[in-house]
Structures are given as structure tokens and as C-alpha cells.
Amino acid sequence: MFVGMERDEERRKILERLIPLFSIIFLLLPAFSQAAFDYGDALSKSLLYLEAQRSGHLPHGQRVTWRGHSGLTDGLEQGVDLVGGYYDAGDHVKFGLPMAFTVTMLSWSVAEYRHAMASAGELEHALEAIKWGTDYFIKAHTHHDVLWAEVGDGDTDHYCWQRPEDMTTSRKAHKIDPDRPGSEVAGETAAAMAAASLVFRETNPHYSHLLLHHAQQLFAFGDKYRGKYDTSIPAVKSYYPSLSGYGDELLWAALWLHRATGREDYLRYAIDNAHELGGTGWDVSEFSWDIKYAGVQILASKLLMEGGRHHLQDEQISILEQYRARGQHYLCSCLGLNANGSNVRRTPGGLLFVRQWNNMQYVASASFLLTVFADHLATSSGEPELHCPRGSPSPQDILSFVKAQVDYILGSNPLRFSYLVGFGPKYPTRVHHRAASTVSYKVDKSFIGCAQGYDKWFGRRRKNPNVLVGALVGGPDAKDEFTDVRGNYMQTEACTYNTAPMVGVFARFYRPRHK
Numbered sequence: 001m002f003v004g005m006e007r008d009e010e011r012r013k014i015l016e017r018l019i020p021l022f023s024i025i026f027l028l029l030p031a032f033s034q035a036a037f038d039y040g041d042a043l044s045k046s047l048l049y050l051e052a053q054r055s056g057h058l059p060h061g062q063r064v065t066w067r068g069h070s071g072l073t074d075g076l077e078q079g080v081d082l083v084g085g086y087y088d089a090g091d092h093v094k095f096g097l098p099m100a101f102t103v104t105m106l107s108w109s110v111a112e113y114r115h116a117m118a119s120a121g122e123l124e125h126a127l128e129a130i131k132w133g134t135d136y137f138i139k140a141h142t143h144h145d146v147l148w149a150e151v152g153d154g155d156t157d158h159y160c161w162q163r164p165e166d167m168t169t170s171r172k173a174h175k176i177d178p179d180r181p182g183s184e185v186a187g188e189t190a191a192a193m194a195a196a197s198l199v200f201r202e203t204n205p206h207y208s209h210l211l212l213h214h215a216q217q218l219f220a221f222g223d224k225y226r227g228k229y230d231t232s233i234p235a236v237k238s239y240y241p242s243l244s245g246y247g248d249e250l251l252w253a254a255l256w257l258h259r260a261t262g263r264e265d266y267l268r269y270a271i272d273n274a275h276e277l278g279g280t281g282w283d284v285s286e287f288s289w290d291i292k293y294a295g296v297q298i299l300a301s302k303l304l305m306e307g308g309r310h311h312l313q314d315e316q317i318s319i320l321e322q323y324r325a326r327g328q329h330y331l332c333s334c335l336g337l338n339a340n341g342s343n344v345r346r347t348p349g350g351l352l353f354v355r356q357w358n359n360m361q362y363v364a365s366a367s368f369l370l371t372v373f374a375d376h377l378a379t380s381s382g383e384p385e386l387h388c389p390r391g392s393p394s395p396q397d398i399l400s401f402v403k404a405q406v407d408y409i410l411g412s413n414p415l416r417f418s419y420l421v422g423f424g425p426k427y428p429t430r431v432h433h434r435a436a437s438t439v440s441y442k443v444d445k446s447f448i449g450c451a452q453g454y455d456k457w458f459g460r461r462r463k464n465p466n467v468l469v470g471a472l473v474g475g476p477d478a479k480d481e482f483t484d485v486r487g488n489y490m491q492t493e494a495c496t497y498n499t500a501p502m503v504g505v506f507a508r509f510y511r512p513r514h515k
Contacts, residue, residue: 054132056072068164078170085093086099091154102133105500106130106503111440112508137189148174149174151171162449164451175227187219187246190219191257223329228242243290244282248279250273252299261300280322287369288318288362293326335386335398347477347478348414353478360419367402374396378396381437413476428473437457472502
């Protein structure tokens, strides 16, 4: 009898030790069986989508052939050349802040997974996507203290449903300068150009140096003349307002400039301003074109994980560890392993869910940061685990969770539906996108007027005449439900900043197929 009681007690103790492990496993398990998805194809299609978003004079190698030249007089009214760049989503305004974030994330993707992209045959396309953005930023940065931050007007643009080739809406350009500062867009553009300079350093050193020169000037401008860009450019406030302020963008730019230059003064900036600008004070559960704190915190954490402690002072290490603690809060919240109710919600099917409007942008950005952190954690000299209040997942645990998110996007979800357009047998066919939903200019050059587009093309129930291959749409609601209707812009509109982080994630999970 006593032997049996002792064995029961022993079993109880063993189970108590195993419960935390089981809790992590069940938290990370995907809700559906995993199909064998072709991540290389998803990568290829994602980069193709960015070509569909190009503004300006399209190159001879343009692969999205249903698009034509557009926005060829951008900046003319103000006496500057602002032809080029990207349209952010399904409309035709060129918003500088989300465009710059798109380029930063594309550049970070290449910096981390360059070899995988080369193996998949997509490195050149990724570099072209980055350069299409940075070429435009060089044009837009007309003086060391002037940056043109928007072309077009959201109100008049949304009033019309036209192809970009037919645009009749306002193309007024808006700038920031010392009298009208905009530290968010100056900082993000500096980050984009600094990150891109890393990418081009070996293959195009002259261009890399040019980008770095612009990045340093823009950072100095944004820091010296501090101010919110949506105050200086009221036209942007209804579309891309700055809710987090400019502190995150300045820290973000400083850390990217430190990585690009190795200069101590940029690291010192991130250390000395960590508290004032919110880097060590914000616990966040999202990473986006507006709120960069999680990205800042992961970048700072990488300095510790890459074995750089030997070159750091004790005070610097202390501040970087504070950054790391805040970054881990974000990662743990995505994994559902925080204990204070600050975890990111999930749909019944297991998808991270931050908010109703374009939720997929948060899934994409979280997947990227988790992937990068897991990979660096696996090779760091410290403990190979992420310490969360409710468990300590290994790098492989984290990657398993990310893979479940990626596979959900590609079709392993309750609807068996891919949210990456053109991927798999079922995907959105009525994407909220003016060019895709209207007959191609290459097919019919007849002018389509502002209201005519709404009457003839927007309200149609049929599929879009042009497939916006590679677009990552806003995605399902909190109950895994999705309505493929053109007017349902919260779910069916795609954005460049949805796609940019996934370029890196798809590259990370890509594996060559052996014949």
C-alpha cells in the first residue's frame, strides 16, 4: 500500500514538471493538419505583386503586363520629379510612410535571408523591388532638410474608381521641411535607405554609399526638427496618422544606421534616448507601419545575441537588456505565453488577430520578427530559449508557431482558402484594387472616367479581370470568416506592407525541391 502511494506521489511530481511543457506544445500546435505548401512559389508571387504596385514609367522587364505607365507628371506642379515609387494598396496615392516601411522590411528580409532568396532564384527580383522604392526616395529627398512625403490626395482619390493609367484626381505633392517637420516619415525613410545600403553594399557599392548619405541626412533632419508629420501634412491624417508619435522611427533609424555604418554615435543615440523616446518603456502587441517599437526592440536585442557584449560598456548592456525585455514581451504576447492578459488574440482557427481592418499586416509582421528572433536565438551564445511568464519555447517551437501562421495564410484554415492571391486552388478573386478590377489598359485604352469606374467596374459581381498575383489581402475576421466582395475593403484590400515581411518569411521556409 505504501509502495503504491509513493509511486502515485512520484507520478504526480513528474506530471507537475511536464505540465508547463505540455502547455507550450498545445499553445503552439496549429489548429489544422499541415499541407505541403510551396513556399518558393509564395515568395515568387509576393515579389510579383510589388510589380503590380509600381507607379511611374514601367521598365522593359515588367512582368505584370496588364499594368501600364502612370503618374508620369507627379511633382510637375511643384517643380520636382516625383515619378516612380509604389502605390500603397488599391488606390493611387503615394504615401511616404508606409512606402518607406515596405522598403525597410524588404531590405531586412534580404539582409537576413539573402542566400535562401538566391537559391529560390528570386534575389534579383527582391533587389529590384527595393531599388524601385529607394530610387524614388532619392528623388523625393531634394534637399538635406526637405523630403516630399506624399503625392496625391486620399479624399479625391477615393471618390474615383479609375485605373492608374487614367488618373484625373489631384496629384498635389506634400513635403516636410524645417517649418513643417515630420520626424516619422524622415526617420522611416532614413531607416529604409540605411537598411537598403546594407543590401547593395557588395553588388553596387556606389549606390549603397549614395543611399547611406541620404539616410544620414534624413535622420539628422528628422531628429533636429522634431514634429509629427500628420500635423504638417493634414491630408494624411485620415489615412496614415501617426498614433505612436515619432520616437520609434528615430530609434529605428538610429539602429539601422548603426548596423549600416558601425558608428558608435548611432548606438549611443539609441542608448541615450531609449527612455525619452519610448524604446524601453513601451510594451506593445503589434508591429506595423506606424508602431515600430517591437522592431526597435528586436534590433537592439540582436546586438546582444550576436556576441557584441565584449565591445559594449556595462551601461550599454543594461539598456540593451531593457530593450530585449520589452521585445520579449511582444514575442511572448504573440505566442500566447504572457500571464497578464496581454496576449494577442487568436481566431478559432489559430490565426493571430489584432484588429478587424487589414489584420493580415499584423500576422505578417509578427511572423517576421518571430522568425528572425528564433534564428538568432538558435545561434546566440546565451541561453537558446525565449523566457516567457508561461513557458520558455525553444527556437524550433517558435518556428513551428510561425509555420502554422504561414500555412494558415496559404490555405490551412477553416475555409481551406488562400489569402495570397493566385496561390492554391481557392483565393480572393474580387480584390479591392482599382487596376485589377478594371479592364487592362493594354486591352482597352478607352478612357474610364472617375464615376464611370464605379458604375461599370466597382459594382460588378464578377471576378476581377486581372489577377493581382501575390497580393496578401486583409484576411478573415475574428471568427475565421471571409467575404470575397470588392466593397469589403477591410478584408479584400491588399497592401505592400502586408507583403514585405512575408518575403523574408517565405524565403526562410523555402526548401529546394529535389528532382
